[in-house]
Amino acid sequence: MATVTFDNATRLYPGTTKPAVDKINLKVEDGEFLVLVGPSGCGKSTTLRMLAGLEEVNGGRILIGDRDVTDVPPKDRDIAMVFQNYALYPHMTVAENMGFALKIAGVKKEERAERVLEAAKLLDLEQYLDRKPKALSGGQRQRVAMGRAIVRKPQVFLMDEPLSNLDAKLRVQTRTQISSLQRRLGVTTVYVTHDQVEALTMGDRIAVLKDGLLQQVGSPRDLYESPANQFVAGFIGSPAMNLLPSKAVSGGVEFGNASVKADIKATGAVTVGIRPEDLTVNKDKGLKVTVDVVEELGADGYLYGHVTIDGVEHNITVRVDGRNHPMRGDEVFVLPVEKHVHVFDASSGNRISGAVID
Amino acid sequence: MSGSLNITAAAVEPGLLSLPWDIPLDEWPDDTITALPKGISRHIVRFAQLDGYVIAIKETTDEMAQGEYEMLRSLQKIEVPCVEPVAVVQGRTDREGNPLPSALVTRHLKFSMPFRALYSTTLRPETAQRLVDSLALLLVRLHNIGFFWGDVSLSNTLFRRDAGSFAAYLVDAETGRLYESLTTGQRQHDLEIARVNIAGELMDIQAGGKLDQAIDPVATSDRIMASYETLWHELNDPELLEQNELWKINKRVQRLNELGFDIEELSIKTDADGTKVKIQPKVVDSGHHARRLLRLTGLDTEENQARRLLNDLDAYAATVSLLNLDEEVVAHLWLTRVFEPVIRAVPENLDSKLEPAEVFHQVLEHRWFMSQEQSRDVPLNEAVRDYIENVLQYRRDEELVINPPTGTFTAAVDIIHDSDDFEYTDEPIPPRGADEPVRDWRDLV
Structure with missing residues (x-):
């Protein structure tokens, strides 16, 4: 087991001037499940591939434990790319399927048997060790494939969008399996996804990237309650946080015909962020919303509407009661729940208010 | 619908x-x-x-x-x-x-075969080596154009016979990605995947009792490393030459031609004091012999088949050299007087046994063996008759070999029965078949 450290790690592709990954500083703790998330082209896969040794590191260093692996070939880094090679061999037993890579690596017979048994116990495959893969169910076969990675006892597991090829239902099931297995094994894991829901449900901590730059690292709760900037605020959470232009006033910010409390020292233009579940509908106070559509989802519903601020129209999403809600075309007012207001600097996009905590 | x-x-x-x-x-x-x-x-x-x-x-x-x-x-x-x-x-x-x-x-792909179709009883060492070598060549070609495969294996490749060796074709591009160029790390990773997968595939054949005892799966799979590296360096390494050794540029080109590659672009740089010249192939293209044969005869073949046919064409050219003909004319004469008669001699019902170029290659081989045996120059038409009668008609059809399927099975992710909290369900274990005797698994790992 080991920590992983990115120390100003940079990847600049030949013939380009802007780094694909720009001076990333990040420490993954021993046994931690860290998720790299961001939109397409943000550098998350490149970051993972740098750790795997598949991308050159043009600046800075990468350490696994205390060992600088920046220039170490992939196979000597003691990492495993899980979910890459799934092949199971039909004539070999489950034990052979799990252990053959150790044989190739020259591991002694007794140790091979020991490690295979250990992995089989973890995966609940002990009773199948002398059986052929055809005797197993699909889920068991999948675990044998995972066993192949586990017996190598890598210091770090790397997973690059392992669920992207599954349909929605399987994605949820496999997601849970991966998380629980990772926790049972306690192996440091770096996981890449573009899906913020996947990131929030799986990661101990999440690193959000955009344009090759690390935006924020924190627990799912940190990111949700205290996004470091407008990008993270808009990226994490579904439906996305409402981000609206506003002005700082004494002790708070302007919100339509009202002002709401916020702990800020700024003056002038700011951006206000409020999650859909933190807005309440009333008759005459706050921002005036014209309802475009209401999506009913049982107990809850989402109201999608628009507001006009300084002559510019902005979309807004409000969580409403699933049955008792305004209708299309209605004009209503919304106000944020007290203390649930995020304020960002209008020009830099950086957070200037404290965390939103209940 | x-x-x-x-x-x-x-x-x-x-x-x-x-x-x-x-x-x-x-x-x-x-x-x-x-x-x-x-x-x-x-x-x-x-x-x-x-x-x-x-x-x-x-x-x-x-x-x-x-x-x-x-x-x-x-x-x-x-x-x-x-x-x-x-x-x-x-x-x-x-x-x-x-x-x-x-x-x-x-x-x-017509006349292509999965590797498990390339042996009937046991996989022999020469066949295994040729398969691995052809996969190494394919991997070098893929890496040269910036393709990272991600799942290199014999099972993800189809093989066509190529005058005693094999030509490998990529079948499964699911995990592959095209880049501008590959980093050393990406190439090493692909090679490592290849090495582990090939060893696994050979061990599987061994477990099925169909591997020649002389084959060591690990050593054979290691071969892809050496085979790949040699070829990669020959194609890509820069070479530093003295000003008076510029003839070595031609030598490098020839060496690559012999390996079956053409240099499309060569970078030539002089160092600061002008005493040394650095040359490095920039764009190389495989199929040197196949292209030459195609240009001369219109025959589209694999590289080694082309090499074989061109040798025969060159030998034929020597016999008509007195006529002082253009290369193209000689090629046309060879095609109509030598190649086509051999192919026409194959009865229609045997058409789907082998590709024409492969038939021609095998006829040449057959003639060589007959000549050795009989200590005389066996004429081509006699060799063709004997080949059809004693060899070709007993071969299986290879035009359409899809069976056996590639053999390894990949974890069927579409049938997960496990519950969400990772408590594995206890499924009944199917009864043990004849191929699964009770053994201590520790003896097998």
């Missing part, structure tokens, strides 16, 4: 529409499916007839079908030896309107 079925195809294939897309692939009727057993794999793959040729249909996710189709198209455009993408079929629904998986359709 729903009206939203969407077929993206490179060429107009009206026959595609008549296939039963509203039925899950594993339930397609036998009259549509080419009679072959279903392979067990991550995705369902089956073979069907389409307008006189065989297609492989793979059911997979929308994203993957589209991605692999586009990847194969890109690879084909840059002349990478791979299976030919035919179409992506999306928006499938069954008769009740329930969605069905998307499908990727590829054309079966």
Whole structure:
């Protein structure tokens, strides 16, 4: 087991001037499940591939434990790319399927048997060790494939969008399996996804990237309650946080015909962020919303509407009661729940208010 | 069937529409499916007839079908030896309107075979080595154009006979990605994947009792490293020459030609004080002999077959050298007087045994053996007759070998029975078959 450290790690592709990954500083703790998330082209896969040794590191260093692996070939880094090679061999037993890579690596017979048994116990495959893969169910076969990675006892597991090829239902099931297995094994894991829901449900901590730059690292709760900037605020959470232009006033910010409390020292233009579940509908106070559509989802519903601020129209999403809600075309007012207001600097996009905590 | 079925195809294939897309692939009727057993794999793959040729249909996710189709198209455009993408079929629904998986359709490569079809009783050392070498060559070619495969294995490759060796074709591009160029780390990773997979595949054959005892799976799979490295360095390494050794540039070009490559672009740089010259191949293209043969005769063959045919053509040229003819004219004479008569001599019912160029190569081999045995120069027509009578007619048809399916099975991610909290369900274990004797697994690891 080991920590992983990115120390100003940079990847600049030949013939380009802007780094694909720009001076990333990040420490993954021993046994931690860290998720790299961001939109397409943000550098998350490149970051993972740098750790795997598949991308050159043009600046800075990468350490696994205390060992600088920046220039170490992939196979000597003691990492495993899980979910890459799934092949199971039909004539070999489950034990052979799990252990053959150790044989190739020259591991002694007794140790091979020991490690295979250990992995089989973890995966609940002990009773199948002398059986052929055809005797197993699909889920068991999948675990044998995972066993192949586990017996190598890598210091770090790397997973690059392992669920992207599954349909929605399987994605949820496999997601849970991966998380629980990772926790049972306690192996440091770096996981890449573009899906913020996947990131929030799986990661101990999440690193959000955009344009090759690390935006924020924190627990799912940190990111949700205290996004470091407008990008993270808009990226994490579904439906996305409402981000609206506003002005700082004494002790708070302007919100339509009202002002709401916020702990800020700024003056002038700011951006206000409020999650859909933190807005309440009333008759005459706050921002005036014209309802475009209401999506009913049982107990809850989402109201999608628009507001006009300084002559510019902005979309807004409000969580409403699933049955008792305004209708299309209605004009209503919304106000944020007290203390649930995020304020960002209008020009830099950086957070200037404290965390939103209940 | 729903009206939203969407077929993206490179060429107009009206026959595609008549296939039963509203039925899950594993339930397609036998009259549509080419009679072959279903392979067990991550995705369902089956073979069907389409307008006189065989297609492989793979059911997979929308994203993957589209991605692999586009990847194969890109690879084909840059002349990478791979299976030919035919179409992506999306928006499938069954008769009740329930969605069905998307499908990727590829054309079966005639005369190509999965590696498990290349031995009947045991896999012999020479065959294993040739397979590994041809895979190494394919990998070098792929890496040279910036393709990272991600799942290199014998099972993901199809092989065509090539005058005593094999020509490898990429079949599964699912995990592959095209880059501007590859880093050393990416190449090393692909090689490591290849090494582990090949060893695994050979160990599997061994476990099935079909591996020649002389083969060591680990040593044989290690061979891909050496074979790959030698070729990679020959193709890519810069060479530092003295000003008076410029003739060595030609030598390098010749060496690459012999390996079957043409240099399309060579960088030549003089160092600061002008005493040394650095040369480095920039763009190399495989198929040196195949291209020359194609230009001279119009015959489209694999590289080693071309080499063999060109040797014979050169020998023929020597016999007519007094006539002082152009190379093209000699080639035409050879084609009509030597090559074509041999191919025409093969009865029509034996057409699907081997490709014409392979038949010609084998006839030349056969003539050599006959001549050795009889201590005389056996004429070609006599060799052809003897070859057809004693060799060719006993061979199996190789025009359409799809069986056995690639053999390894990939974890079937579509049948997970485990509950969400990772408490594994206790499924009944199926009874032990004859091929699964009770043994201590520790003896096997």
